[in-house]
Amino acid sequence: MSTIDVNPADLKHTDLKSTDLNPVDLNLNQPGIEVEDGAHSQHGYSSNKDAYLRRLKRIEGQVRGIARMVEEDKYCIDILTQVSAVTKALHAVSLGLVEEHIGHCVVGAASESDPVVRAEQIDVKVKEAADAIGRLLR
8 A cells, every 4th residue: 555645734724715616526326325327418517627626636635644643643633633624625625516516407407498397407406405415514
């Protein structure tokens, strides 16, 4: 297993501007999370994908740095501080994805010409957003 050298000072970098956000389809096959394949030809986050990927790779480095801190028996409060920073960074990515979903998927559903289909699609997309927000708040 290879390790990546991470400077602990770099782990504290968590400021994330909304312009830096690029939602990423993580497509995590986690229990209780259904991923809709092929539902959209292009996701709302597609224009920001590279920025989301960069941010997630930075977060991945932070997590590896935390693991190394545990391996090296670092002070527990220092580790908890880094866990908090990663959590904050993941929340920022999550909020960006929620914003992208609303701005693309919900607005797209609202542009449907058939009023019955439009109402159904809006309900589905808003419920998806509400459910996702609910999972984030648990």
